[in-house]
Amino acid sequence: xxxxxxxxxxxxxxxxxxxxxxxxxxxxxxxxxxxxxxxxxxxxxxxxxxxxxxxxxxxxxxxxxxxxxxxxxxxxxxxxxxxxxxxxxxxxxxxxxxxxxxxxxxxxxxxxxxxxxxxxxxxxxxxxxxxxxxxxxxxxxxxxxxxxxxxxxxxxxxxxxxxxxxxxxxxxxxxxxxxxxxxxxxxxxxxxxxxxxxxxxxxxxxxxxxxxxxxxxxxxxxxxxxxxxxxxxxxxxxxxxxxxxxxxxxxxxxxxxxxxxxxxxxxxxxxxxxxxxxxxxxxxxxxxxxxxxxxxxxxxxxxxxxxxxxxxxxxxxxxxxxxxxxxxxxxxxxxxxxxxxxxxxxxxxxxxxxxxxxxxxxxxxxxxxxxxxxxxxxxxxxxxxxxxxxxxxxxxxxxxxxxxxxxxxxxxxxxxxxxxxxxxxxxxxxxxxxxxxxxxxxxxxxxxxxxxxxxxxxx
Ligand code: ADQ
Numbered sequence: 001x002x003x004x005x006x007x008x009x010x011x012x013x014x015x016x017x018x019x020x021x022x023x024x025x026x027x028x029x030x031x032x033x034x035x036x037x038x039x040x041x042x043x044x045x046x047x048x049x050x051x052x053x054x055x056x057x058x059x060x061x062x063x064x065x066x067x068x069x070x071x072x073x074x075x076x077x078x079x080x081x082x083x084x085x086x087x088x089x090x091x092x093x094x095x096x097x098x099x100x101x102x103x104x105x106x107x108x109x110x111x112x113x114x115x116x117x118x119x120x121x122x123x124x125x126x127x128x129x130x131x132x133x134x135x136x137x138x139x140x141x142x143x144x145x146x147x148x149x150x151x152x153x154x155x156x157x158x159x160x161x162x163x164x165x166x167x168x169x170x171x172x173x174x175x176x177x178x179x180x181x182x183x184x185x186x187x188x189x190x191x192x193x194x195x196x197x198x199x200x201x202x203x204x205x206x207x208x209x210x211x212x213x214x215x216x217x218x219x220x221x222x223x224x225x226x227x228x229x230x231x232x233x234x235x236x237x238x239x240x241x242x243x244x245x246x247x248x249x250x251x252x253x254x255x256x257x258x259x260x261x262x263x264x265x266x267x268x269x270x271x272x273x274x275x276x277x278x279x280x281x282x283x284x285x286x287x288x289x290x291x292x293x294x295x296x297x298x299x300x301x302x303x304x305x306x307x308x309x310x311x312x313x314x315x316x317x318x319x320x321x322x323x324x325x326x327x328x329x330x331x332x333x334x335x336x337x338x339x340x341x342x343x344x345x346x347x348x349x350x351x352x353x354x355x356x357x358x359x360x361x362x363x364x365x366x367x368x369x370x371x372x373x374x375x376x377x378x379x380x381x382x383x384x385x386x387x388x389x390x391x392x393x394x395x396x397x398x399x400x401x402x403x404x405x406x407x408x409x410x411x412x413x414x415x416x417x418x419x420x421x422x423x424x425x426x427x428x429x430x431x432x433x434x435x436x437x438x439x440x441x442x443x444x445x446x447x448x449x450x451x452x453x454x455x456x457x458x459x
Contacts, residue, residue: 002121002122002123002124002125003034003035003036003121003124003125004030004033004034004035004036004124004125004127004447005035005036005038005116005119005120005124005125005126005127006026006030006035006036006037006038006127006129007038007039007112007116007126007127007128007129007133007136008022008023008026008037008038008039008128008129008130008132008133009039009040009076009080009129009130009132009133010022010023010039010040010042011023011037011038011039011040011041011062011064012024012026012027012037013041013042014027014057014058014060014062015057022129022130022154024227024341024365025225025226025227025228025365025439025442026129028227028228028231028439028440029439029440029442029443030060031058031059031060032440033443034059034060035060035061036060036061036062036063036119037060037061037062037063038052038062038063038064038112038115038116038119039064039065039112040064040065040066040067040076041053041064041065041066043066043067044066044067044068044069044072045066045067045068045069046069047068048068048070050065050066050067050068051065052064052065052115053065063115063119065112065115067108070104071104071107071108073104074098074100074101074103074104074105075101075104075105075107075108075109075132076132077300077302077303078096078098078100078101078104078105079101079102079104079105080105080131080132081300081303082094082095082096082101082303082304082305083095083096083097083101083102083166084131084132084134084166085131085155085266086305087158087162087163087165087166088131088155088156088157088158088162089155089156089158089265089266089359089360090156090158090162090359090360091265091266091305091360092162092165094265094305095165095166097167099167102167102168105135106135109133109135109136109139110139112133112136113136113139113140113143114139114143116136116140117140117143117145120140120145120147122147123147124147125147125148125150125447125450125451126140126145126147126148126149126150127149127150127151127152127446127447127450128149128150128151128152128179129151129152129154130152130153130154130155131153131154131155133151134151134172134173134175134176135172135175137149137151137175137176137178137179138175138178140178141178148180148181148450148451148453149178149179149180150179150180150181150182150183150446150447150449150450151176151179151181151182151183152182152183152184152223152446153182153183153184153185153189153362154185154225154362154363155362156185156186156188156189156192156360156361156362156389157184157189157190157192157193157196158192159192159195160192160195160196160199160200163196164200169200170200170201173196173197173200173201174201176193176218177197177201177203177211177213177214177216177218179218180216180217180218180219180450180453181218181219181220181221181446181449181450181453182218182219182220182221183220183221183222183223183446183449184220184221184222184223185222185223185224185225185362185363185389186222186224186363186389186392187222187392188392189222189362189389190209190220190221190222193220194209194220197211201213203218209221217453219449219453221445221446221449223442223445223446223449224363224389224390224392224393224437224442225362225363225365225439225442226368226434226437226438226439226440226441226442227365227368227369227372227434227438227439228438228439228440229372229434229435229438232345232369232372232373233372235341235342235344235345235346236345236346236349236373238342240342240343241342241343241345241346244343244346244347245346245349245350248346248347248350249350252350254288254289254290254291254329255289255290255291255352255353255416256290256291256292256293256350256351256352256353257276257290257291257292257293257351257352257353257354257355257412258292258293258294258295258347258348258351258353258354258355258370259272259292259293259294259295259296259354259355259356259357260295260339260344260347260348260366260369260370261294261295261296261297261358261366262296262297262299263296263297263298263299263306263309263310263313263336264299264300264306264309265305265306265309265359266358266359266360266361267357267358267359267361268357268358268359268385268402269294269296269309269313270309270312270313270316271357271359271402271403271405271408272292272294272355272357272402272408273292273294273313273316273317273320273332274316274405275357275402275405275408275409275412276292276320276331276332276409276412277320277323277324277331277405278405278406278408278409279408279409279412279413280324280331281409282406282409282410282413283413286413286416287324287329287331288326288328288329290331290416291329291330291331291332291333292331292332292333292355293333293335293347293351294317294332294333294334294335295335295337295339295347296313296334296335296336297337297338297339298310298336298337298338310336313334313336314334314336317332317334320332344369344373345369345372345373346373348369348370348373348374348380349373349374349375349380351370351380352380352381352415352416353380353381353382353383353412353415353416354366354367354370354371354380354381354382354383355383355408355412356370356382356383356384356385356388356390357383357384357385357400357402357408358385358387358388358402359385359387359402359403360387361385361387361388361389361390362389363388363389363390364384364385364388364389364390367382367384367388367390367394367397368390368394368434370382371394371397371427371430371431371434372431372434374427376424376427376428376431377424378420378423379423379424379426379427380415380423381397381398381415381418381423381426382394382397382398382426382430383397383398383400383408383411383412383415384397384398384399384400385399385400385401385402386399386400386401387401387402393433393434393437394430394433394434396426396429396430397426397430398411398414398415
């Protein structure tokens with residue numbers, strides 16, 4: 001029987017609450033469809049021959065590998081997160097170019113692809129995910145895999161001028177043409193991809209979002225990722241949530257603004273603290289009546305830029321509290337850790353404003369989770385960066401430019417003063433979009449498009 005084989009850098013750990021949009025979305029998907037999930041287990045081994053280990057949980061076969069110390073340093077910290085992530089997020093200034101990084105990326109993916117090869121049977125549908133795995137399709141094809149292989153990019157695809165900053169960019173991006181279907185979060189990402197392909201490769205455009213390259217047809221498509229709304233409603237009804245909700249009601253005074261992110265420079269966290277400071281300068285009467293709860297999950301702590309961001313956030317949150325707070329009130333509660341996933345919906349529901357202000361983001365699931373967690377009879381207001389992919393779908397949020405602290409401060413003021421009727425009508429419209437395009441819709445759309453794509457070879 002044919003199965004779905006998912007390949008991504010990290011797999012989810014079914015026993016652990018993990019932050020990270022890809023793991024959250026794929027776990028929801030695979031729990032429903034069943035299949036195989038291949039990826040890194042998050043550990044680094046002390047020898048040079050890591051093996052795949054197998055485990056079955058909730059109908060999913062997990063095949064995971066450790067990374068060697070060199071792979072961790074040069075593939076994961078190096079090429080994936082010190083070259084590709086910053087450049088794809090418009091931060092060429094943070095990119096570090098060491099030739100060893102690229103070699104390690106190539107070697108690591110070749111090793112992972114060899115392990116995958118043994119687990120793929122005829123008829124299986126293979127779905128590769130994200131920037132850490134771009135060249136996996138090429139490696140699988142080299143091994144003779146003829147199955148349908150799809151690729152989904154969770155992060156933005158930047159304009160060609162940025163891609164060109166990557167040494168040997170043609171090698172990297174041409175690898176995307178070894179897939180049968182390449183999926184993006186937004187139309188803008190697709191347009192950037194198309195511009196690159198038509199200007200820097202020999203591929204031809206032969207139809208709408210369809211390219212021809214070396215005897216094969218490659219389709220591209222836009223598949224904005226969604227959330228599992230059922231999981232959120234279920235979490236809200238649990239005993240644990242009821243207790244947490246009770247605690248919120250007992251202990252919190254005043255209105256809460258919430259931010260939930262991985263601690264990543266793409267998420268605009270320092271700018272968010274500046275906008276909160278600006279808000280209190282603009283609305284001094286709101287002091288003691290409003291505060292920001294910023295939950296920031298530790299992420300990629302071995303990458304220098306993330307270490308610096310962590311220090312900056314410690315400084316900024318301490319400084320605003322020192323400058324504006326008093327013995328009974330702090331403008332910002334900064335929580336630098338993962339929180340239990342099931343607790344997030346209650347935290348969102350108890351927050352009058354969801355402040356989601358990334359500087360650059362493929363989609364942003366927190367924006368959707370915040371809306372889906374609200375009480376429809378008394379919903380909170382979403383403030384959303386116009387630079388998040390989610391802004392293309394959630395036009396009824398208060399859209400802001402996160403670089404403009406004054407504009408964000410004005411949006412916070414507007415959100416806190418918004419009449420109930422307007423909150424309800426915005427919430428209804430946002431919910432409609434979130435329900436119509438949830439994670440199961442996303443997965444179904446992508447896999448149906450992949451299955452429809454007959455593998456078209458020129459004799
Ligand atoms: P991320 O950059 O990780 O995802 P996002 O889409 O917001 O960003 O997903 C983060 C997920 O982790 C959310 O489900 C959130 O609830 C959870 N999370 C965040 N902080 C947490 C914390 N402190 N404790 C517990 N859970 C936490 C990447 C891309 C995004 C894209 C997703 C999915 O960068 O643009 O939306 O993949 O494609």
